[in-house]
Amino acid sequence: MGLEFEHRTSDSPVIEQVWRSRSTGATTMTSVARAHWDFVFWEGPDGVRAGVQGPESRASEAPVPADADFLGVRLALGTFLPGLAPGALVDRFVELPVGRGRFALAGERIRLPRYGDAEDFVARLLRRGLLASSFLQEEVLTDRTRQRRYRDAVGLSQRTVLQIARAHDAAVRLREGQRPAAVAQETGYFDQPHLARSLRRFIGPSATELVGSGASGSPLSLLYKTEEQSGR
Structure with missing residues (x-):
């Protein structure tokens, strides 16, 4: 259910x-x-x-x-x-x-x-x-102008988009049954507390709740591997 x-x-x-x-x-x-x-x-x-x-x-x-x-x-x-x-x-x-x-x-x-x-x-x-x-093409721009154009096109800063993508990657790996320590290392977090803070902010459940079926608590909205993640 x-x-x-x-x-x-x-x-x-x-x-x-x-x-x-x-x-x-x-x-x-x-x-x-x-x-x-x-x-x-x-x-x-x-x-x-x-x-x-x-x-x-x-x-x-x-x-x-x-x-x-x-x-x-x-x-x-x-x-x-x-x-x-x-x-x-x-x-x-x-x-x-x-x-x-x-x-x-x-x-x-x-x-x-x-x-x-x-x-x-x-x-x-x-x-x-x-x-x-508005395809996000690479141009010769100052960092500030590039960041402004990115936010105008997407609604979020590029830094936030990358943080969300990394949290999604970590959550998918955890739901597959991978160990939190390994996930933290492979997805570029400093340590497990850093991973925990990111999951709490962007995903909701903790690493422990996500490991395995992830069935505890309320159901999650759509989580999936991107094409880049699928090729890992």
Whole structure:
């Protein structure tokens, strides 16, 4: 009982991950910190809902609608909604009106996506100018200008994004059953207390709680290996 996630990668350069889930018995979850933002759609006893979940700067407890089916499209870093700066979405959920199989975005009605056609959904938004991408290209810039542009494009500082990515990597390794001491060393933490502080801030559960199945406490939101981590 809780939350069971299925997720996949995408060949679209503006999609980080496509996921779906169902809530069974869970009323709350630990929402882990993440640098990306998602389109989220769900159907439950009270009908179909839609919204945009912004990047999350730290782990937090979040309510879970009962007996609901969820679909999420997680966007790549640098992808944004014109007229809504990424920084304005940090630690925020913005609900979008839904009716007759479509949701409203920037004055237009968009067909609700399915798990298998997220790429077509995103391509339509790009063609209509409802979604845009500011690819984070390397340029000859001062450090301050580069950091400002990165924050403008993502909503979080590059340092915070890297900290979140490292905490995710550590959490995935711990859930696989790796020892905390080894995880701390392999992911670049100074020591286990440093790892513990990072997990508490960005993931929620402790290393001990994550080791093995990670079933103790409230269920976690989506955690997965990135392509880089999968190749380790």
